[in-house]
Amino acid sequence: MNPVQNQQSSAPGSQWRNGNSGVHRVSTACSLCRAKRLKCDGVMPCGRCCTMQVDCIIDENSDNRRTLKRKLDSLENDRELLIRLVETLRDSGDTRVSTLLSLIRSNASLSELKSFVDEQLRRAQSPELAKAHHEINRLQEASSRTCRNVLDVKRLCDQPVFRVPAKPWTTVTGDDGLVSHIISLYFTWYDPCFSCMDRDIFLRDMKRGDLKSQYCSPFLVNAILAAGCPYSDYAEAYTDPDDSATAGVHFYSEAKKCLEMEEGHMTVATVQGLEALSMCAYAMGKDRRGWLYQGQLIFAVKELDRNTPKTRPDATGQELDLGRVTDFTFWGLYIMTTATAMAYHKPPLIDTPVRPRPQGKQGDKDDLWSPYPSQQNGLPAHFLCHFNSLCDLSMVVNDWCQSVFGDSEKLHFDGIKTIVEDIYRRLLDWEKGMLPCIRVDTDGCILPQVLCLHMYYHTITIMVFGFAKNIADGNGILHSKFHKFAANICLQSARKIASLMDIHRSSWGIDLFVVTYIQWTTVSLFILLEDLDDPMNREAFISLSIVAKVASRRWALGKGMLRAVQVTARKMEVSLPPEIDVLFSDFEKQSWGAKDRRGLSSSYPNFAVSIGSVQTDEIELDKFLEKWDALNISDPGEVDKSPSPRE
Template sequence: MTSERTQRLLAPAASKDPFTKLTLHILQCSGTAPCDWCTKHNLACRIDESTDSRRKIHIKRKIESLESDRDVLTRVLESLRNSGVTRMHSLLQLIRSNASLGELQLFVDDRLENARTADSALEDDEVQMPDDSVFKIPRRVMNVKRLADQPIFRVPAKPWTRVTDDDDFVSHLISLYFTWRHSCFPCMDRVPFIRDMKAAKLSSRFCSPFLVNAVLANSCAYSDYAEAYEVPSDPSTRGTHFYHEAKRCFEQEDGLSTIATVQGLAVLSTCAGLMGKDRRGWIYQGQLAFAAKELVRTLPLTPSGLIIPKSETERAIEITLWGLYITTIAHALAYQKPPLVERPRFPYPPSSHDDDSPLWYPYPQGGEGLQGHFMCYFNSLCKLTTIVDEWCTLLFDGFTKPALEEIRHMEKKVYRLLLEWEMALQPCLKIESRRVILPHILSLHMYYHDIRITVSELAGAAVYGAKSPRSGLDRHPEQMTLSSARQMAGLMEVHRSLWGIDLFPASHIQWITVSMFTLLGGLDNPANQEAFVTLTTAAKVASRRWPIAKRTLRAIQLTGRNMRVRLPPETDALFTDFEREIWGPGGRKGLSSCYPNFAVLAGSLRDEEVELDRFLEKQDVLDASDMEEEDEGVE
């Protein structure tokens, strides 16, 4: 009896002899898969190239591919050995930005080989590279093979989404969401959500198709699986299939204000912003504000004065409403808009060091679970958000323009509250060199420095104007904002040393962008240059995953050009690769973003559009005009 495998390998024929069948197929085969003979006879071509007469060709091609890869790696190694510090640092940053072998080869060909002589002359004048290995914990290399993937949560695809029926892929995305997004900006209680999703019942209280598809759309940016793209090989379509499905599911809910609906709106509005569609995202936030009020009205909470255990529903609502408040205030600060969600009427969720609290796992790298300190983190983030709320309410309420004295007073108050917040941090939330710092705790400190930069720069622009000195006796000096920007780069280096640079929370895009805009005004300082290089590397990694990161990095590049700032030479290769491989001629396609150019807000760049889509559109028009003038000159 022939085996099942043998039967699959053989094309149908009249003879019952397997050898005869295989011989007939090979004689008729055109050498491609599927072959012309099988196509003509409407048969599945199953010939294994390694077992037929084409084996030598197959092996030869494999050897040639391996030799080509080895040649690239050899040349990269040679360039690292022979180049000066500047070029070596450029290549190192390009490698850290997750560049492919092809991109590395282009860099070696175009940049390094022609610069050896110049580098040798400059070698003695280079600034010594600092030791960036304060944290010695070894980095784990992510195994991208599907068979080796071990999601943290095992959940079904059905009945939650129509996009896929692959339980493994959906489990992969859900695990990514709770590792990289939820831990930083939680808006749901994880335990009942996972439980209800596993139950696969559409009548569940804490899970719905709308919420699940919004989460899956958000998670696709963290995935390297082909299924994360709606259109294969098109990075701009990461998660768009789940995004459209989430919108469809939301329309079917017909105005309901359930816990899952409110949570889904929070996730979807964030997802829209990361896709470069934040104008649509603000519409969702407006709907979210109304839905949150309806949720509070229809599901009253236990009065805070009563000491009785909270029900699961009450706990879920409490976490949800504080999570919505945190998210919308962060968006208000980033986009310079009035907050749309009011502060919850009940106290902060309390800190907790329970031994049975959820662990954080470094998925998909693999590794042991670590104590997440999620409730301690959540409590501190709530307190930090109330500080930001005061600032946003004063400056962006949209009804009255605050007096200059009010802005001065609020700036001082914010800094006093920030200092008190920092001093009151629990030990589990502090940055210490001798212990592992989790990504969401790093995010907390990055948000703190982002607030310091934003408040100082905007207060200075409002009170002193763009033409005044950027420092003075009665305001925080420029050095304070530059110091926070350098601290931001240091925190990203901690993340890289502990968890790698390929994955980090999407919220880091905002912190990185504001810091880079700030550093543009101080690149004459070597320490600021080094910080800018570090942040550029992270921004380029983010530009491969999130459309908004691609557009903000382009805005930083063009802003530096308009400010006539010479960017650090170590970033030349990064921006060259970015323009060639990531930005391309259709870089603005699908962009509808009012994300502000921070350099324009702070007064460092004048007479330019503030909103991102209009700024990039104007720059494209100017670039096109310059090209036409060059063409006329050639004629």
């Protein structure tokens, strides 16, 4: 027998070539078969190479399964390095290492961590820091080689909660996976906290791709995508992947074009889209534009209310859908506009709805929440319990804003004291009457939207007593007893917000949370600045500063707010805790500049100025920073003399 023939017939796997080729799965073809685009049996050597008496070469780098395995191995190596670094920090008593831990919690990059350790090593010899320095260097080198691969692995493993098509809803991308990813993030982190839509009906019509739907439209979809992009780490969510301020800008621009194309035709989707677009503008630090959208929103709500009849008790099908979606929309917009009114010290724009609150689906087995993008099992969401409780709380906020910001006459001590006592009693009654499923003093896992609800409650308490504590009577006399009581209430609520955020961090991580945390965190930081000598206040301030630093990496408004806290502390001549010196100094040197200041078009009021902790005529965020930031900015070359944009 010919030796070659003998080799061919006895080659491993030859049985698969004899009538069983349909069973064999070949992951990698040899070089000859790949070049000739012929089917290879995948053995070494393969039958064709044996026949032609040539070397059989298999390039393992072309094996997709092996490539994925290498990516996973690389990711595991990075994980091990990170674990070693964390162990180094955990087991050390060095105060500088504790500071490094705070910096890590702020989601600092490896280069920022390395810069801090380099600086500290120059100042003092520390074996713990030296060990941490070594691990950071190794991790940074591994990251620089594999960061793209790690991203690829994340994309390969990503399983969006909701699968929806990109077309025909947006022209920005045709990638169904990307759109599903961003939509899933939006309905995981934002919508459960502040919803103005029926999620299931919206997703149903988005999947159908029907442009005639009154519950889904290109305008609404692009507005939601713009609002959802900051929650994503995918490069496609940014117009410039190296600039977090560009998150969702492409979808935001598309949404504005779609709004123009609607030419004043108002549907439920139009109203919902205006709310999403206004919230997106606020998060981008362009709330002057956001207020314009809210102005359009008020007109749209009136038109919608006039043209939408109340739902009949025996309604079914489309009539039932329209009634449910409209009820959600009106009450959801009421919640958002009252929260915005309180934050910006304005009277509410929308009256309390006369429509019924949404009903049905409460306790439904499909009413689940999952912490996407983490692939964990869903938990009971208790969505309607949360929504109705938020409606009740918003009615208290509405009355407060009407009394304090809607009255043209300036209130004096007796009037404000009466209002505060009434509002505080109602807040306490609201807290006592909460259902067990949305309380935080029970055992079990607490969902982000429940934590959000309680943080909002404590922010309202701070706002109410913050405005009241420095009010003087008609003779200009400050009542010290009431002032002390109000100040203590504010500090207690600020510390409570910090502890709730700690629960969020331990349960769900610190990297993802609803954008409204920015305002609540900032208000708390301003209050805590008044008494950092107290160890409890100092600890809460450190914890919330880390949250603010994380927010500054995702939202332009978060970056402006963190800068406002830093500048306000200097104006108050307050020494910040040394544990976070590096956090603020790093932010000032690496993250904040004239470009960021110019990009702000925000009328958000500095709460420390509003309540009299800082004396200045500039209360709005962009004007406050425009006036004071140039005096404190670390790089004189970055001082910008051009006026800030106004939208």
